[in-house]
Amino acid sequence: MSAAERLDDPGDDAPLYAARKRVYPQAVSGRFRAIKWAVLGVTLGIYYFLPFLRWYRGPNAPDQAVLIDFPSRRFYFFFIEIWPQEFYYVTGLLVLAALTLFLMNAVAGRVWCGYLCPQTVWTDLFYAVERLVEGDRRERMKKDGEPWSVERVAQKILKHSLWLMIAWWTGGAWVLYFSDAPTLVRELATFQAPVVAYVWIGILTFTTYVFAGRMREQVCIYMCPWPRIQAALTDEHALNVMYRYDRGEPRMSAKKAEQARAAGAEAGDCVDCNQCVAVCPTGVDIRHGAQLGCIQCGLCIDACDNVMAKIGRPAGLIGYDTDANAERRKQLLEPVYRVLRPRTVLYAGLIVAIGVFMLAALLGRASLGVTALHDRNPLFVRLADGSVRNAYTVRLINKTLEERVYRLELAGLPEGARLEAVGTHPSGDRTLIAEVGPDRTRELRVLVTLPKGTLEPSVPLSFRLVDIATGAQASVGDFFKSPGSAP
């Protein structure tokens, strides 16, 4: 086989466009197929049923375990509650997700693509439906070549209906993450849900049906950026689904191989049965080596192992292996497997470090806060008696689920400074008492007044917030502006 053939190089003059070759993956059973079924069950089970899981937080908060509450601007994840300004946690999660992806890739190649990616999982499910309705590979290929019949139309209608139902359920589950799930289900069933819910179900029904039912492997091959990035990130010690060509070549039938071996001639184990190609969900030939179209799902391993068992040769002609071992076997050396490499240690270390950092941030999350915004226009006001007043928009934050009573204190101004805010209870010249309801903020118009006297044009001050019950504190700095020494 020439290099050009291996890369499927069409040559210089061929058109750059190639029509899609329909893929008819064949059913297969084996170790990796079992793993894929399990992963499919677990991931889809989580996705479809998680919104219904309840998690009691108290009377003032929703009891849905995972909820993105846009109207109230809260994100709930089991024991975690995040406010919009804490969205950086999600950034941390995304960083962790990227590093985990890199680590998976360094250890065992495209684990994400082969087992976990939603595109793979839903496509797998849609193929299962297709097989159930229209039969396996040969049957489907035969039927697609025949003229239309009533039975064929009925099968098509049934298949697409089932697909659309799965797609619709997928969209339906999506919107349940954004509202109380049981309530929304009831509203959806009685056509009283908000329009936006139906729109999103429609959008996701469409994308699921098109991506998993129609486009399938083309999403991986033409749309997804990860295969391109993955190829640049991998190294010779990463496990990949690999055809052990040193064992497989030269190919010949089982009978010929036996004769050749008896005669002491060279004979490969590959019998060219094409089972690895037949079961492949992206339609690639693994014997061409690692390639962009291969999502490394391991189904060809199962197919090949089944064939090897039948012809009485050892399993593992196709298996998880490394480029380094392919080279070593060529030199008749023992294979080595190195999971502990600088990059895997680095990725794992970063994952642990960021995880610990995020956990610390989460455990140390302040349940109260205060922010201040100085009035810009006017910066200061001169009162009739010559004193100067500054106004601030001060926001008191209460992240607990009970009402709290706060004491707001003014610090850092000379004698005679006065702190006031309408709607609060004064408690001395420089302090006031304000209640803030559960899980909410309260905006105060805070006035700070200094008596007549010369003052620098800008003097620092700070507002300190104290939770009277627990003594927890937060503070924020700002400035007191005045005309300065001008008369």
Place this chain on the structure above:
Amino acid sequence: MAAEHDTVDEVTGKTTTGHVWDGISELNNPLPRWWLMVFYATIVWGLAYVVAYPAIPLATTFTKGLLGYSSRESVEAELEGLKALRGESMVRLASAEPEAILADPKLLGVAQALGKAAFGTNCAPCHGQGAQGARSYPNLNDDQWLWGGTLADIKLTIAHGIRNENPQSRVGPMPAFGRDGLIPKADIPHVAAHVRSLSGKKTDGAYDLAKGGKLFAENCAACHGDAGKGNPEVGAPNLTADIWLYGGDMTALVETIVNGRAGVMPGWADRLDPAAVNALTVYVHTLGGGRK
């Protein structure tokens, strides 16, 4: 043209349109089927739209469309929806006395938010976005009030305005003392210097403060008071506070005394609903200078 259509491109085997530019000829490819279908669909859609919705202008009216849609009605429905959404607090905001609003933290929050929005739309053009005022337009953040700073005073001013056609509006213009010859023009600088001295301001040059004081007592004290403390009943400002609406330097004061002052403000009760007037009252009062 028929002959041109018969020209066949050698490379593709397709006919050409006969258009040639710089030796490049145009293939006679048909429009893509999907594109054509979308194009026909838009024509059908357009026709249906004209029938279903208001579309064609006539001499004095327009075609109403079969669906009876009206953008005006749709806005009104949305405004009704907004009212329903705001619910009870809007009803209470409209009917409650401003004192009661100030005493209820929840209603106060609503009033401040609504007042801020209403202020930005209606009042900010003159008084400024932060109610900081400008020359001739009072700063509403300080505690100096021309027409009184209690909730009732502020509400009356907002509702009916100042020196406008509304009979309930505030009245009390300052005469043009110089222009109308009430005070001899030569003496006006002495009065101006006296007015400056009321707030402790020194004036350079030789002015007869005693004469100015005498003229002040004769002409100005009727409204501004003997001590110049002002009178909110007639909108006469306090002259002792060193807060100047029209400027406190000699030139500005002389101009004020010569020509008089009579700032105006429209009444808002006719233009805004009661809830908005109440909200504005509370908002202005809570800016900082409101009085009990």
